[in-house]
Amino acid sequence: MVAQLSHLIYRTEQVRSGEQAAAAAIGLSMAQLMQAAAQACLQAIQDHCAAPARVAIVCGPGNNGGDGWVLARLAQAAGYQVTVYAVPPTTKLAQQAQAAWQAEGGRWQSSIDSLHGYQILVDAVLGSGLTRPLAGFYLAAVQAINAAANTAWVLSVDVPTGLNSDTGQPQPIAVTAAHTVTMVAIKAGLVTGKAKDYVGQLSLAELGIGAAFSKQSPMAELVQPELAQRWLAKRKPSSHKGDHGHLVLIAGGPGMSGAAILAGRAALRSGAGKVTLVTHPHTLAIIAQAQPELMVHGTDEKGLIPWLEQADAIVIGPGLGRDAWAQQQLQQLLDWLTELSGPLPPVVADADALNLLAQLPQGEPSPNLRQWVLTPHPAEAGRLLRSVMSTRFADENMTAVVEADRYEALTQLVTNFNAQVLLKGAGTLIAGPAHQIERILVCDRGSSALATAGSGDVLSGLLGALLAQHRQPSAAALHELVATAVWVHAVAGENAAQAGERGTIASDIVNELRALVNP
Ligand SMILES: NC(=O)C1=CN([C@@H]2O[C@H](COP(=O)(O)OP(=O)(O)OC[C@H]3O[C@@H](n4cnc5c(N)ncnc54)[C@H](OP(=O)(O)O)[C@@H]3O)[C@@H](O)[C@H]2O)[C@@H](O)CC1
Ligand SMILES: [K+]
Incomplete structure (x- = not known):
């Protein structure tokens, strides 16, 4: 069966290791991939609701948060009213993205009381790098997003935070997104079991490396x-019930x-x-x-x-x-x-x-x-x-x-x-x-x-x-x-x-x- 990348399913580790090799093969830097990821998220937001809507972006410490910092800048430039809630970034890419946001006068808050009052909430807390059950700030962030989800449209970047992207199990809770834009390839945990309660509409952003990435053999495939x-x-006109x-x-x-x-x-x-x-x-x-x-x-x-x-x-x-x-x-x-x-x-x-x-x-x-x-x-x-x-x-x-x-x-x-x-x-x-x-x-x-x-x-x-x-x-x-x-x-x-x-x-x-x- 021949299928496009949009129908193929990979283990998270395959995506994590494969995206770097695919980007290198094409001559794209990781920063360019992050830019493309944020651009795909902005497109999803624009498809849902035109500017100037109020958008809250919640950023975690890794590159999932990095996607969020880049998105903040792009969304503000596109006319949205953006507020960022974040923990300090720890990866170089995320730090650069935060610096770019601040260089343009962007501000951010380190504590979340409530996320009510926004039309759009972006979950860029944790993505494919989830390694353990949520606790502390992370648990509270997911709870705050979910508490406001009945009055706002929730977009998850790559993976709803808290969801194990290989098994689809919440750890122990996860963001209930209306839409998830997943990067490079569909991860196994986004399409089965409990994942259905969290992912919402799923779309794929290949980030320009789809063709190079799809040389990898997938673990599964969506039925088309x-x-x-x-x-x-169609049956033959001459067929009878014995056929x-x-x-x-x-x-x-x-x-x-x-x-x-x-x-x-x-x-x-x-x-x-x-x-x-x-x-x-x-x-x-x-x-x-x-x-x-x-x-x-x-x-x-x-x-x-x-x-x-x-x-x-x-x-x-x-x-x-x-x-x-x-x-x-x-x-x-x-x-x-x-x-x-x-x-x-x-x-x-x-x-x-x-x-x-x-x-x-x-x-x-x-x-x-x-x-x-x-x-x-x-x-x-x-x-x-x-x-x-x-x-x-x-x-x-x-x-x-x-x-x-x-x-x-x-x-x-x-x-x-x-x-x-x-x-x-x-x-x-x-x-x-x-x-x-x-x-x-x-x-x-x-x-x-x-x-x-x-x-x-x-x-x-x-x-x-x-x-x-x-x-x-x-x-x-x-x-x-x-x-x-x-x-x-x-x-x-x-x-x-x-x-x-x-x-x-x-x-x-x-x-x-x-x-x-x-x-
Ligand atoms: N490479 C690229 O250019 C591209 C990357 N992309 C984006 O990058 C994302 C992957 O980035 P990532 O590897 O940095 O992982 P991410 O999900 O941000 O989390 C890691 C951080 O979270 C922490 N942490 C983990 N679990 C935790 C918990 N339960 N509670 C608390 N903390 C926890 C963990 O801490 P540690 O386990 O190291 O102590 C680490 O600090 C991917 O989902 C996609 O959005 C795409 O845009 C494509 C281009
Ligand atoms: K996320």
């Missing part, structure tokens, strides 16, 4: 709409028919030629009544295999439960795959199928999950991780461990299960085994409306349907199909939420799928 277009190409794949969905334990219905509907609306729903005998009638296009079969402890033999793709998990029946279904599937000599169909495991996988007895040969896609939310991811790394995580809150570093959790899951993994949550992450997949994909689309009961079941059905329509995908194709499904689901959530995020239900998301799978 072109990917969906590629995998959702569009047969999805077998194992779902719906007693009392959980709703999850199975949602997954089944999502699969149908995403274009699977046939969807067979294999379910608990007690839920069969209600599911069959709810959606006549589904083929519904009840199964006992032995009845699954004939359906599996017909499948182009399999989904197990929505509303499965964890009782003996559910365990038998998973075990039948695992046994069947172990004995299968031909190519393996892709298998999506979601919800209770993940919880059951996490409960499999330790010490037995681990199942071959080569063609599997595991789709955990953070709590399920935590259970899976504990199941394979119990000694390392004996007493930990595993959901917190996963959220503390989503990239690390994802990598551990992929390595330990040797499967494709999709880690849900804001900024969903997708990865496959390292020997097959070059980089992590990150979906930065979506809406809080997706955090609703049944939303995951919709994603399972959608993903299963896409896999069924592309038989026997290679590992790379599987990776891209998973990302396509995540992107479609995220945008469906955004579209459904246009009528209001609060109160959007999973069926609303299903209703958006058809338009999106026909781009």
Whole structure:
């Protein structure tokens, strides 16, 4: 996949070391980069609100503060009324920038009582150089910015102060920006998990060194709409339902028919030629009544295999439960795959199928999950991780461990299960085994409306349907199909939420799928 720098994601250290080399290669000085960084911030301010607005710029001791000092001078020259709050600069570049501000009569204050009364607040306190949790002046500065954020527009320079730019975790709080202008390249911690609460709108300023910098290999990449277009190409007019794949969905334990219905509907609306729903005998009638296009079969402890033999793709998990029946279904599937000599169909495991996988007895040969896609939310991811790394995580809150570093959790899951993994949550992450997949994909689309009961079941059905329509995908194709499904689901959530995020239900998301799978 070829992508521009605006879609590529790097570790902070890569940016910190790479920007100097890239600047040297082009013949730009660090001072020129700082000037360009400040100019990009001024542009963002001007795009938001014309001069003469009242602007407060809060500068920390390092070069993030340096960007702020340069911005103060540029903004004042552009007609804004600028006040600077700062700690004394400690780097040479920041000291020079402060001197230039003072040479033009600029003043600054070293204590912050309140930041109310400004239209624009600029957070140039700390950027990529954050090394420890905030305390003292820094904690107070972030609190003061956030306290005034309901009446002012907050711009963060490079990284919202307090946010770990690799993991996206606040340390322990961070600036809640309306807009972040990040320098040179997108850092990993700006696009996933809690970062979404702090970064606001994200824009990239390449500072004139983008082409030189992009020679470095990124750690991840944002999912682009072109990917969906590629995998959702127009159908041949002569195609028939046999061409569009047969999805077998194992779902719906007693009392959980709703999850199975949602997954089944999502699969149908995403274009699977046939969807067979294999379910608990007690839920069969209600599911069959709810959606006549589904083929519904009840199964006992032995009845699954004939359906599996017909499948182009399999989904197990929505509303499965964890009782003996559910365990038998998973075990039948695992046994069947172990004995299968031909190519393996892709298998999506979601919800209770993940919880059951996490409960499999330790010490037995681990199942071959080569063609599997595991789709955990953070709590399920935590259970899976504990199941394979119990000694390392004996007493930990595993959901917190996963959220503390989503990239690390994802990598551990992929390595330990040797499967494709999709880690849900804001900024969903997708990865496959390292020997097959070059980089992590990150979906930065979506809406809080997706955090609703049944939303995951919709994603399972959608993903299963896409896999069924592309038989026997290679590992790379599987990776891209998973990302396509995540992107479609995220945008469906955004579209459904246009009528209001609060109160959007999973069926609303299903209703958006058809338009999106026909781009
Ligand atoms: N090089 C360039 O020309 C370009 C640089 N650019 C800009 O530079 C920024 C990076 O600059 P930077 O490396 O100086 O780091 P920065 O984020 O300012 O902080 C370091 C200072 O903060 C301190 N500190 C850390 N944590 C702390 C805490 N919790 N509480 C208190 N203090 C803490 C730390 O102290 P120390 O850990 O050393 O004791 C040190 O003094 C980058 O984000 C971008 O904006 C871009 O414009 C591109 C061009
Ligand atoms: K900042």
